Amino acid sequence: MEREINLLGETRKKQVSELNNLPLFGGSIALFFIVVFVTIGITIYSYTLEKQKDTITADIAKYEEEIASLKDVEEKKSIVTLKVDELEKIYSKRFDYVKAIDDIQKLFSYTLQIDTIDLKDDKSAVVEAKKTGSIVISESQALTTDIKDLTLKLKLGSSSELQETVDNLKSFLGKGLTRADVKDSSKLEDEEGYEVEFLLTFGLLDSKTEGGTSQ
């Protein structure tokens, strides 16, 4: 009797395990379809991108063809552009001589009778002048002028006048004049006195530039 009961029990187990295969089948089918859908999807997407790429490549080829037909325009414009570049450089490097001449007048507040002005595009100036009285240097003009180095050649009557001029220039140190050096001095041949060359530097006095007047 017990055996029969056991046999009944086995039959029930078998039925249960056959029923459990259904979700596994379902899972397998779902996995299959997922893989198939993803594969189809990605293939379609890839194909669409390929088509898009082809269209863009064709457009680019069309534009490049058009550019090739406009090669002369391209070359002409390239030359114009390069030339304008060079012209802009030339224009930007130009020194404003008119302003420089005007600056020299204003720099000495019209206290010098200027005979000759030599200007170079490196913004240096050589001025030959006669003193008409005490030299006055305009601080505001010294700070705004483009001239950074100025050689001032003065004819002076005596050594005391030279000392007086040096003292005169010293008084403007730090007030637009950063340096005033006596570059050269020589005795005049045809008349009494000296020709003295002062090297004047204008701008703001900074720690690197020691202001001073030397002989």
Place this chain on the structure above:
Amino acid sequence: MKSSKVLITYISRYIGVVILVVTSIAAVGIVWKYIVPKVQEVQTMREEIETLKKKRTDLATYVQYLNQLASSTLEIEQALVNYALPSENDVISLIVTYEGLSKTEGVDVSPFSFTPGLIRKAKTETDTTNQMGENGAGESTSPEIKPLDFTMEVSTEKSETALDFIQKIHNTRRVFSIKSLTWKNPLVTSSSQGTDNEITISMNISTFYYPKAPQVLGSADLVNKGKTQTAFIDKLNQTMIFDSLVLDSVQVGKQDFFTLDDTVIVPTKTIKKDTEATLSATPSAFPGDF
């Protein structure tokens, strides 16, 4: 019979697991062998497409710009810029500009002197400009630019006229750049300005030409620079040329050869001082908007 029955029982018990395992292995295989490379391919392709799209946009802008140039301002721009900076040693425009300047009222300008090598062309140009470079001319400009140096002596009675003249030199279409200037006697105190004393100005001037072989710039450079340079080109258009002042055409002889009338036209060359600025490129002929 019994063993086959057991086998069937086992198979029927584990068939679901077997199919799931096989499907999973197949799925992994497909993912590994097909989907992953395809995804990578798609990513690469998308990046490529983005790059190509940008390139297409740039090219479209470039084509549009070139077409616009071809149909509008390029010829005028080219003429303007070539006059200012010729591709070869254009001595004619140099002389015309010099002569035009010398016709300024109230100033006496020394005749234009040909320095040796100034009008030399083609093969010998390089040698000439190298010599000039050694002499210090054109050191501040780029190596492609070739300078032509000459001197100009000017005398005038009024300092205002002299200053205006110096300003004028820097406002000619053929680019003149003053390298150095000597102003002699008498730039004196304001009280004595405008006296009869003669002012003499000696100048070392450079003009330039650009013999570089044609080269095509990149499209972005061309469009960007082309757009930013319009203001400068406009400014260049305002500069002075003297062609009609110096090279004014003169009508001589009969106009109609088939008439019996013996009247001939007498040369009537007139110099129009007031039209020397912007003679050939009037604002109407040269639109400011490029």
